[in-house]
Amino acid sequence: MFGGIVGDNFRHEVHLMNMTRRTILTAGPVFLAIAATPMLAETDARIHVVKDPGCPCCNAWIGHLRENGFNVSFEERSIEELAAYKRERGIPEELSSCHTATIDDYTIDGHVPAADIRRLLDERPEVVGLTVPGMPFGSPGMGPETEREAYEVLLVGLDGSSQVFTSYPSA
Numbered sequence: 001m002f003g004g005i006v007g008d009n010f011r012h013e014v015h016l017m018n019m020t021r022r023t024i025l026t027a028g029p030v031f032l033a034i035a036a037t038p039m040l041a042e043t044d045a046r047i048h049v050v051k052d053p054g055c056p057c058c059n060a061w062i063g064h065l066r067e068n069g070f071n072v073s074f075e076e077r078s079i080e081e082l083a084a085y086k087r088e089r090g091i092p093e094e095l096s097s098c099h100t101a102t103i104d105d106y107t108i109d110g111h112v113p114a115a116d117i118r119r120l121l122d123e124r125p126e127v128v129g130l131t132v133p134g135m136p137f138g139s140p141g142m143g144p145e146t147e148r149e150a151y152e153v154l155l156v157g158l159d160g161s162s163q164v165f166t167s168y169p170s171a
Helices: 002-043 056-067 079-088 114-123
Strands: 046-051 071-076 099-103 106-110 129-132 151-156 162-168
Touching: 046 056, 046 079, 056 071, 056 114, 079 099, 106 114, 114 129, 114 162
Parallel strands: 046 071, 106 129
Antiparallel strands: 046 099, 099 106, 129 151, 151 162
16 A cells, blocks of 8 residues: 555656756746847847947946847047048048947947937838037036036938937036
């Protein structure tokens, strides 16, 4: 009598163990897909930043992009090389700022908010890209937004012209 109960319990435990193994093996791909989702979300938003080696606000802007799901790579160039790069990418000197980034075929210059970059990628106009000329206080990477000064994100046309893409009022 005890042999039957012990045997049945043993078979039940083996069945649970197999079921657990089977469940884990079956669920494994699901867990991998869930774990990879943030990585996949970032992969479609690769942005490369070219910056001056001694600029802490550029690093803060890179942090802003990463916090907003962008996969950021960067390189440092001298001020002269960076100015030449901006010209090559179609950013007029009077519209430039301290760093320049590329995403897809677009050029992003200065402290452009991540939301505006996403909007550009959604709308896909035929332009050079976006810029925030100068370094306005309170733009991403330039101090607290709660103390922001008014600034505009400009859309840079293929001919070097610009128009307002987004306006940010002072805080």
